[in-house]
Amino acid sequence: MGKKDMEAIQAKIAEGEANEAKKKRKERKEKLKKQKSNFFADFKKFITRGNVIDMAVAVIVGGAFTAIVNAISNQVLKPLINALMALIFKKDSLSELFTFLKKVEKEEAIKQVVDGTEVIVGYKTVPDLTNSIYIDWGTVINAVINFLMVALLLFIIARIATRVWKRIKARELAAAKEEEEKKKxxxxxxxxxxxxxxxxxxxxxxxxxxxxxxxxxxxxxxLEQLSKKQ
Known part of the structure; x- marks a missing residue:
């Protein structure tokens, strides 16, 4: 075997190795592309699943629902209840409605603005809520109000949704029945x-x-007539 033959063999080997490396690179590229495609396909499938969309809608509606409940509770019901508390318990608001189990008092400065300057004109004794033991009826009443508001609004929404669903279902059943009768x-x-x-x-x-x-x-x-004539 001559030198040229050896060079030709080495060239063939090098060409084969280059083709093999190129083939492997192509396979790796296709594999990565497939993995990337599968990733985005799975992600799309995940975000378009019914329960994920329902959960997102529930979160958004829940946030708006909370804002509505808070607005009605704080801007409508609380002022009415505060006025009622003022008449019954001589309190200005729910935040002042306490039952003390252990009452600790402290002195609080009474301030007034005189000629544009805030000055202390006296002191008054007030409950020290930090060190006192008490039942906060205002917070309890507020929580009950919020609960009743949420329950009432949920009941109204569920009632409306149920009626709408029944009407839609009835229309679908009527359309299906009509289609079945038409088919029959x-x-x-x-x-x-x-x-x-x-x-x-x-x-x-x-x-x-x-x-x-x-x-x-x-x-x-x-035929019978012909046979008789013969």
């Missing part, structure tokens, strides 16, 4: 037409058969 009517028309066609074909066949028998009888009669 079409099938009956087709069946009647097929039966009529079958009856007509049978009658035509019977008529042809009777004509055939009549023709045979006539030919037989003619």
């Amino acid at each position: 009517a079409e099938e009956k028309v087709k069946a009647d037409a097929a039966a009529a066609a079958t009856a007509a074909a049978a009658a035509e066949k019977e008529a042809q058969l009777q004509a055939f028998y009549a023709n045979i009888a006539r030919q037989t009669e003619l």
Whole structure:
């Protein structure tokens, strides 16, 4: 084997190795592309799943729902209850409605603005809520109000949704029933037409058969007459 043959063999080997490396790079590239495609396909499938969309809608609606409840509670009900508390318990608001189990008091400065300057004109004794033990009825009442508001609004929404769903379901059932009746009517028309066609074909066949028998009888009669003449 000469030098040229060795060089040719080495060139073939190098070319084969290069082709193999190129093939592996292509396979890796296709594999990565497939993995990337599968990732985005799975992600798309995940975000378009019904329960994920329902959860997102529930979170958004829940946030808006909370804002509505807070607005009604804080801007409508609390002022009415505060006015009622002022009449019954001589308190200005729910935040001042306490029952003390252990009351600790402290002095608080009474301040007034005189000639643009805030000055202390005296002191008053107030409950020290930090060190006192008490039942905060205002917070309890507020929590009960919020609960009742949420329960009431949920009940109203559920009631409306149920009625709407029943109407939609009734329309769907009525449409399905109408479609089924229409289909049955079409099938009956087709069946009647097929039966009529079958009856007509049978009658035509019977008529042809009777004509055939009549023709045979006539030919037989003619043959008998001819035989008698002979």
